[in-house]
Amino acid sequence: MPLKTLWHRMGSPRWMYQMSGSWVWVLGVMATVLLIVGSLWGLAFAPADYQQGNSFRIIYIHVPTAIVSQSTYMLLGAAGLVLLVWRMKVADMVLATAVPFGMSMTALALFTGAVWGKPTWGTWWVWDARTTSMLVLLFLYFGLYALRQAIPRQETAGRACAVLALVGVINIPIIKYSVDWWLTLHQPATFKLTEAPAMPPEMWLPLAVNVLGIYCLLGAVLLAALRLEILRRERDTQWVRELVAAR
Amino acid sequence: MSFETFADFLAMGKHGLYVWLCYGVAVLVIAGNVLALRRQRRRFFREAAALQKRREADSA
Numbered sequence: 001m002p003l004k005t006l007w008h009r010m011g012s013p014r015w016m017y018q019m020s021g022s023w024v025w026v027l028g029v030m031a032t033v034l035l036i037v038g039s040l041w042g043l044a045f046a047p048a049d050y051q052q053g054n055s056f057r058i059i060y061i062h063v064p065t066a067i068v069s070q071s072t073y074m075l076l077g078a079a080g081l082v083l084l085v086w087r088m089k090v091a092d093m094v095l096a097t098a099v100p101f102g103m104s105m106t107a108l109a110l111f112t113g114a115v116w117g118k119p120t121w122g123t124w125w126v127w128d129a130r131t132t133s134m135l136v137l138l139f140l141y142f143g144l145y146a147l148r149q150a151i152p153r154q155e156t157a158g159r160a161c162a163v164l165a166l167v168g169v170i171n172i173p174i175i176k177y178s179v180d181w182w183l184t185l186h187q188p189a190t191f192k193l194t195e196a197p198a199m200p201p202e203m204w205l206p207l208a209v210n211v212l213g214i215y216c217l218l219g220a221v222l223l224a225a226l227r228l229e230i231l232r233r234e235r236d237t238q239w240v241r242e243l244v245a246a247r
Numbered sequence: 248m249s250f251e252t253f254a255d256f257l258a259m260g261k262h263g264l265y266v267w268l269c270y271g272v273a274v275l276v277i278a279g280n281v282l283a284l285r286r287q288r289r290r291f292f293r294e295a296a297a298l299q300k301r302r303e304a305d306s307a
Contacts, residue, residue, distance in 0.1 A: 028281075035277075039270065044256060047249050054259035057266050061273045101280055108276050112269045119262055217277065224284050231291055244295040 013089065013230045014239050020223045027220035034213030041206035049203075058116040060207055063190055064214040066109035066134070070172055072102030072218060073137060076144065077169035080162035090226075092158040093233070095165060096148060097225035101218065103141035110134055121185050129178035130186040133171060140168040 042060035049056035076098055082091035113131065114124045125131065144161050151157035179188050190197055190207065197204045234240045250256040259266045 043266070043270070045249060048260065053262060055262040055265050057259070058269045061269055065273070100283075104276050104280055108273055111272060115265050115269050119265055221280050221284065224288075228284065228288050228291060231288075231295075235295060240295070241299060244292060244299060247292055247296070 013234050014237075016090065017227055017230045017234075020227055024220050024223045024227070027216045027223065031213050031216035031220055034209055034216060038206045038209030038213055041209065046203050046206055047200075052120055055116060055119045058112050059190070060210050062109060062112040062116060063207060064210045065105045065112065067211060068214045068218050069102055069105040069109055069134075069137065070175060071215070072098055072105065073140070073165075073168065074172060075222075076102065076165040077172075080165035083158060083162045084166070089233075091162075092154075093226055093229045094222070095144075095158060095161050097229050098222055099141055099144045099148070101221045101225070103138065103145065105214075106134065106138045106141055110138060117185075126185055128184040128186065129182040130175065130184055133175040133178050136171050137168075137175065140164070140171060143168075 039060055043057055046057070046060075048054050076095060079091040079094040079098070082088050083095060110131070113134070117126070118124050143164055147161050147164060148157050151160055176189075178184065179186050190199065190204065191211075231240055231243075257263055257267075
């Protein structure tokens with residue numbers, strides 16, 4: 001399909017709904033398989049860390065959830081931009097539906113980080129740049145969630161959330177470079193675009209599997225939430241009524 | 248396999264509590280995301296069907 005046609009079709013909620021049904025299942029199955037394989041591999045087969053022992057196995061949840069929480073936020077920022085510039089319905093729906101998943105992943109990254117910190121750093125929490133900027137990310141998600149609840153008119157809520165999402169994007173490079181810019185207890189990034197990982201492959205391969213798995217989960221959860229949002233907003237159209245009647 | 252016995256695997260050196268707590272909470276959070284969506288979707292269809300039935304009764 002030509003790109004231009006695809007772009008226009010994405011403006012049609014009905015087309016989006018019909019196209020995405022099987023993708024939820026494909027991505028959901030892929031996420032389940034990858035996350036189970038990656039976690040079992042990391043838990044049972046990867047060698048223990050020579051300094052941290054077995055507590056380092058928390059990395060196989062901590063890093064994927066931290067990565068996906070930031071990617072989800074970038075998606076929200078992009079959706080905010082598209083909404084403000086082109087007023088695309090789909091962008092507003094992404095802005096409304098991606099927040100709970102991103103919020104839960106940020107909370108999970110912070111939680112696993114704290115539990116990992118206890119045996120490794122000797123403390124659950126430090127107010128350093130990486131942990132604090134991740135906490136700011138969590139509060140940005142809270143803000144996006146609360147803002148939508150607080151404004152009853154959908155269009156106004158969408159635009160307010162778009163502005164907040166866009167402004168908050170500033171926090172993402174701060175999170176990313178916080179371990180390089182400031183002195184910190186936090187270890188540097190595991191995966192970098194420009195260098196090979198400092199870990200041996202038997203340690204980082206299961207991590208890569210789980211990162212892939214969590215992206216599939218993001219895809220599945222986001223698409224499922226989008227489909228529900230489409231149904232809600234198109235409740236009174238002929239095609240949704242037929243869909244409801246057919247069940 | 249990096250553990251000799253299943254008990255070793257559960258113990259994770261002396262970090263069993265930390266490791267399994269993280270994995271347990273992760274499973275709960277992921278399942279919570281999926282189950283919440285499923286519940287909301289079912290509720291939508293239930294309520295939309297009830298609404299349609301009411302409208303049909305009104306117009307009849």
